[in-house]
Amino acid sequence: MKNLLEVQNLTKKYGSKIAVDDVSFTLEQGKILGLLGPNGSGKTTLLKVLAGIQHPNAGTAHILGNSIGVETKGQTAFLSDVNPLFTSMKVDDAIDFYADFFTDFDKVKCDELLDFMKLSKNHRIKAMSKGMIEKLNLSLIFARRARLFLLDEPLGGVDPVARERIVTTIIKTYSEDSSIIISSHLVHDVENTFDEVLMLHEGKIILSGDAEDLRSSHGLSINDLFVKTFQELL
Amino acid sequence: MKAVIRQQIKARYKIFLGNLILLSTVSLSVLVSGNANALFGGGSRSLLTYWLQIAFVAIYMGIPIYCLASLIKLIKSMVFQDTKYLLLSLPRRSYSIFGGTFLTVLLEFALYAVCMFFWLSLIAAVPGGTKDYFFAVLKTGSFLGNLKAIYYFIFIKRFSALIQIVTIMLIYGTYVAMVFNFSFSLFAALFKHKKFPKILTIVFIYFVFDISVRSLLALSSIGRASIWVPAGITGLLAIGFFVGTCYLFEKKIEG
Numbered sequence: 399m400k401n402l403l404e405v406q407n408l409t410k411k412y413g414s415k416i417a418v419d420d421v422s423f424t425l426e427q428g429k430i431l432g433l434l435g436p437n438g439s440g441k442t443t444l445l446k447v448l449a450g451i452q453h454p455n456a457g458t459a460h461i462l463g464n465s466i467g468v469e470t471k472g473q474t475a476f477l478s479d480v481n482p483l484f485t486s487m488k489v490d491d492a493i494d495f496y497a498d499f500f501t502d503f504d505k506v507k508c509d510e511l512l513d514f515m516k517l518s519k520n521h522r523i524k525a526m527s528k529g530m531i532e533k534l535n536l537s538l539i540f541a542r543r544a545r546l547f548l549l550d551e552p553l554g555g556v557d558p559v560a561r562e563r564i565v566t567t568i569i570k571t572y573s574e575d576s577s578i579i580i581s582s583h584l585v586h587d588v589e590n591t592f593d594e595v596l597m598l599h600e601g602k603i604i605l606s607g608d609a610e611d612l613r614s615s616h617g618l619s620i621n622d623l624f625v626k627t628f629q630e631l632l
Numbered sequence: 633m634k635a636v637i638r639q640q641i642k643a644r645y646k647i648f649l650g651n652l653i654l655l656s657t658v659s660l661s662v663l664v665s666g667n668a669n670a671l672f673g674g675g676s677r678s679l680l681t682y683w684l685q686i687a688f689v690a691i692y693m694g695i696p697i698y699c700l701a702s703l704i705k706l707i708k709s710m711v712f713q714d715t716k717y718l719l720l721s722l723p724r725r726s727y728s729i730f731g732g733t734f735l736t737v738l739l740e741f742a743l744y745a746v747c748m749f750f751w752l753s754l755i756a757a758v759p760g761g762t763k764d765y766f767f768a769v770l771k772t773g774s775f776l777g778n779l780k781a782i783y784y785f786i787f788i789k790r791f792s793a794l795i796q797i798v799t800i801m802l803i804y805g806t807y808v809a810m811v812f813n814f815s816f817s818l819f820a821a822l823f824k825h826k827k828f829p830k831i832l833t834i835v836f837i838y839f840v841f842d843i844s845v846r847s848l849l850a851l852s853s854i855g856r857a858s859i860w861v862p863a864g865i866t867g868l869l870a871i872g873f874f875v876g877t878c879y880l881f882e883k884k885i886e887g
Binding site: 446449450451468469471472474476480481482484491494495498499500 | 635716
């Protein structure tokens, strides 16, 4: 299958600190990649570079053959680990905002997702809980027909019911055309969605491969493998 | 840029309409209560006059201050809040995002200016009062005559002066706004993940203005240069600061 994302020798530094260290990997169309690692391992930085928010110090990243820039921002949907929406907005305003800026945004799909997430369009963002905001951001992201979805801690700080809805949305949104990268600490909740896994430690890749192959070769679930790998390292 | 302007209008129109309603209510009250002359020091004074004077000064000074404050801190919400992740992930260049926002505030400012001028012209056209001694144009003795004289004076007789004043205000206003926005971006880029150094920013802005004013005064004194020479240089500097702000926003704020 065609590679949607190609990352080669990518390095990102903050001053003298290396956040992402010479990372290379590819991601095929239609695949879901689990990006795993403890805090400070470089997951968020890697996602921000792929989203075009940060710029690498060395190496390259290509999405559908285009190097990261304004064009790839139109093909990439980034779910940040913080709420990036203007708090003065209502849900309706946020939908209009996305529809204005992203040509691939589908309002009908967004309505369906909001219904599924049990969110009202009249809610004011500043009055919404963390879980509701997470679900809203996820609905906005997945209402886009983007080619690459970058989800940074999509389950962070939400209750188990909301988590289940979010995971269901991720699975429902899966299509052969697009790929998803999910960064999460809550490996157990999302591991069944992974086709591939990439574990980062201090910015370097320490383990990567097909999720099923890793399960069978180590005789462990991805969650147990994650715990075992980082227990040895930390 | 159209999408940026549309979104900005949507975000700002309620405050804009509120201010406009306030401005019109106060101005209309001055007119219908017969206090147009009292406002300028003439006519009889009552408690209502004092209240109207306070409201009038507050609104007519408050709106320009609000606009200037909006202009100089445009980039602040873009670089110091989590909304920067949304803005930086948009498939738009930074000049389109920042420029579109700046143009919208400028348009809002222009609309306020037109409305303020409209109401002021009506208030000034009311015959009688001390203002007639200061403005030679107000000597027709009738409201409509005065109004016609004001508009004739400004839009026909002194139209080129009006254009020059508006252009100069636009250049220097843009310059001031860009210096502030550039400074915020610069310090946000330099002090990532740290507390925003307000004192350092104020000192930086002070030095930029100090150097600018000294340079422009020196330039103006050389051979009595036209006002357009320093204005042109200021305009170029404003463009430079705009480009610098856009560059910092796109490339350096998040690294």
